[in-house]
Amino acid sequence: xxxxxxxxxxxxxxxxxxxxxxxxxxxxxxxxxxxxxxxxxxxxxxxxxxxxxxxxxxxxxxxxxxxxxxxxxxxxxxxxxxxxxxxxxxxxxxxxxxxxxxxxxxxxxxxxxxxxxxxxxxxxxxxxxxxxxxxxxxxxxxxxxxxxxxxxxxxxxxxxxxxxxxxxxxxxxxxxxxxxxxxxxxxxxxxxxxxxxxxxxxxxxxxxxxxxxxxxxxxxxxxxxxxxxxxxxxxxxxxxxxxxxxxx
Amino acid sequence: xxxxxxxxxxxxxxxxxxxxxxxxxxxxxxxxxxxxxxxxxxxxxxxxxxxxxxxxxxxxxxxxxxxxxxxxxxxxxxxxxxxxxxxxxxxxxxxxxxxxxxxxxxxxxxxxxxxxxxxxxxxxxxxxxxxxxxxxxxxxxxxxxxxxxxxxxxxxxxxxxxxxxxxxxxxxxxxxxxxxxxxxxxxxxxxxxxxxxxxxxxxxxxxxxxxxxxxxxxxxxxxxxxxxxxxxxxxxxxxxxxxxxxxx
DNA sequence: AAGTGGTCTAGACCACTGT
DNA sequence: CAGTGGTCTAGACCACTTT
Numbered sequence: 001x002x003x004x005x006x007x008x009x010x011x012x013x014x015x016x017x018x019x020x021x022x023x024x025x026x027x028x029x030x031x032x033x034x035x036x037x038x039x040x041x042x043x044x045x046x047x048x049x050x051x052x053x054x055x056x057x058x059x060x061x062x063x064x065x066x067x068x069x070x071x072x073x074x075x076x077x078x079x080x081x082x083x084x085x086x087x088x089x090x091x092x093x094x095x096x097x098x099x100x101x102x103x104x105x106x107x108x109x110x111x112x113x114x115x116x117x118x119x120x121x122x123x124x125x126x127x128x129x130x131x132x133x134x135x136x137x138x139x140x141x142x143x144x145x146x147x148x149x150x151x152x153x154x155x156x157x158x159x160x161x162x163x164x165x166x167x168x169x170x171x172x173x174x175x176x177x178x179x180x181x182x183x184x185x186x187x188x189x190x191x192x193x194x195x196x197x198x199x200x201x202x203x204x205x206x207x208x209x210x211x212x213x214x215x216x217x218x219x220x221x222x223x224x225x226x227x228x229x230x231x232x233x234x235x236x237x238x239x240x241x242x243x244x245x246x247x248x
Numbered sequence: 249x250x251x252x253x254x255x256x257x258x259x260x261x262x263x264x265x266x267x268x269x270x271x272x273x274x275x276x277x278x279x280x281x282x283x284x285x286x287x288x289x290x291x292x293x294x295x296x297x298x299x300x301x302x303x304x305x306x307x308x309x310x311x312x313x314x315x316x317x318x319x320x321x322x323x324x325x326x327x328x329x330x331x332x333x334x335x336x337x338x339x340x341x342x343x344x345x346x347x348x349x350x351x352x353x354x355x356x357x358x359x360x361x362x363x364x365x366x367x368x369x370x371x372x373x374x375x376x377x378x379x380x381x382x383x384x385x386x387x388x389x390x391x392x393x394x395x396x397x398x399x400x401x402x403x404x405x406x407x408x409x410x411x412x413x414x415x416x417x418x419x420x421x422x423x424x425x426x427x428x429x430x431x432x433x434x435x436x437x438x439x440x441x442x443x444x445x446x447x448x449x450x451x452x453x454x455x456x457x458x459x460x461x462x463x464x465x466x467x468x469x470x471x472x473x474x475x476x477x478x479x480x481x482x483x484x485x486x487x488x489x490x491x492x493x494x495x496x
Numbered sequence: 497a498a499g500t501g502g503t504c505t506a507g508a509c510c511a512c513t514g515t
Numbered sequence: 516c517a518g519t520g521g522t523c524t525a526g527a528c529c530a531c532t533t534t
Contacts, residue, residue: 010529010530012502012503012504013503013504014503014504015450015451018451037518037519037520038519038520039519047504047505048504048505048506048507049505049506049507050503050504050505050506051503051504051505053520053521054503054504056520058437058451061435061436061437061453062435062436062437063434063435067519067520067521068512068513068519068520069511069512069513069519069520069521070511070512070513070514070518070519070520071512071513071514071518071519071520072513072518072519072520073519073520079434081432180485181485182483182484182485183483183484183485184329184481184482184483184484185433185455185481185482185484186311186327186455186477186480186481186482187309187310187311187435187453187455187477187478188309188310189306189309189310201521202263203263203266203306205309205435205453207433207434207435229434229435230435232434233432233433233434234432234433234434235430235431235432236430236431236432236433236484237428237429237430237431258510258511260521260522260523261522261523262522262523285499285500285501286500286501287500295523295524296523296524296525296526297524297525297526298522298523298524298525299522299523299524301501301502302522302523304501315500315501315502316500316501316531316532317500317501317502317530317531317532318499318500318501318530318531318532318533319499319500319501319531319532319533320499320500320501321500321501449502
């Protein structure tokens with residue numbers, strides 16, 4: 001006796017560190033408070049900075065921390081509940097849902113999108129860029145792909161691109177009677193352009209919501225929205241109890 | 249003239265590396281194929297192993313690669329589409345949906361769950377553990393929290409815990425007429441127990457789906473399901489076109 | 497035993513933010 | 516400008532799987 005083999009399953013240091021920090025965040029820090037810098041924290045816990053960073057990365061992934069280069073690491077507020085599945089409003093822009101059009105161009109969609117649209121992979125379609133704002137911060141960046149056949153009314157409009165064009169595309173879309181939509185959510189990492197829109201570094205983890213809009217038995221549009229995974233909690237179904245009400 | 253300042257926005261090495269590897273995966277490798285090991289890849293690209301690993305981590309996060317200690321790095325198959333929003337079946341166990349009960353105990357729920365259940369934070373509730381299998385691999389691990397008031401019929405059953413108890417709880421739940429449910433999806437990292445169930449290391453990225461089941465105006469149960477973020481694409485809405493049909 | 501990915505170190509320099 | 520987090524290196528050892 002005397003020798004305890006409790007160490008038979010040695011927990012990685014960064015994992016243990018994460019637990020310790022997580023508890024400290026609950027008890028000793030307030031939302032928005034700035035933590036000591038990484039070099040000092042590493043010294044305090046007696047680990048290399050890289051190991052400390054591994055723990056911080058996990059906590060940031062879980063939405064507990066927010067790190068900004070040149071500024072510091074702060075305690076993050078609870079994640080924002082963002083309604084995604086609300087079927088009452090479809091293409092609304094501005095207003096309560098806070099989608100904001102940015103611009104529109106004609107572009108060849110990614111192969112995966114072309115497959116959903118059932119269009120030729122090399123044929124350009126309308127591509128509308130939108131941003132979603134909530135609580136003052138950018139939540140999501142979206143690219144909406146619309147084949148020309150879906151919005152025949154556009155042929156009469158001469159704005160070639162830009163914000164006016166984006167609004168024109170959405171206006172035409174709203175005329176369609178939607179039969180339904182189909183959504184999927186997966187993990188991704190922010191492309192350079194989305195990252196800029198979301199005020200994050202490229203590669204930041206995002207929740208990619210792909211929506212297929214169906215009208216008259218056809219896929220009339222496909223939206224690919226990337227939500228900041230660190231700050232967003234996507235909510236589906238009856239939104240009667242979600243945080244959206246508070247933001248009103 | 250002569251000096252080009254194209255380097256004014258120097259891309260990080262690991263980011264560029266990720267792009268190169270991603271293209272190589274598309275063109276030079278087949279699903280399931282084993283990549284050269286990390287030390288060799290690093291040498292081949294002239295970077296430190298840590299930098300190479302940063303690129304691999306991103307690709308794994310995006311579901312392009314699968315890494316297993318002691319084995320190697322393989323090219324991952326496309327993500328599995330997993331239906332989550334299907335409201336036709338609720339508590340089904342086994343069968344087409346492939347939920348499989350593991351066991352059940354009485355336990356105090358996490359604070360966040362207690363808040364949803366509107367129960368006292370210190371009062372234990374039934375906790376059923378289930379696993380979801382698809383294409384031969386574990387997709388999700390779930391903890392279903394059920395207050396005793398929701399399943400009064402259980403008082404007459406004497407199995408204290410285990411698989412039999414889990415099935416008994418589900419049987420009682422199926423008697424309830426569900427009014428609706430409310431779901432949210434967010435990014436998390438696998439706790440040690442879930443990680444084991446999912447055949448991943450602790451801290452692996454997961455999609456956490458929290459479901460609140462409502463019957464007779466009350467929250468009768470809360471499920472917290474953690475899906476492997478690397479292999480799963482969660483689908484919502486009409487599942488008529490999802491991959492589930494192929495798996496039948 | 498050999499080979500793989502996972503963890504950890506100690507240090508360096510860079511990019512960005514504030515003052 | 517000083518201070519922050521972000522990137523990168525070269526090396527070591529560990530845990531795990533397969534042979």
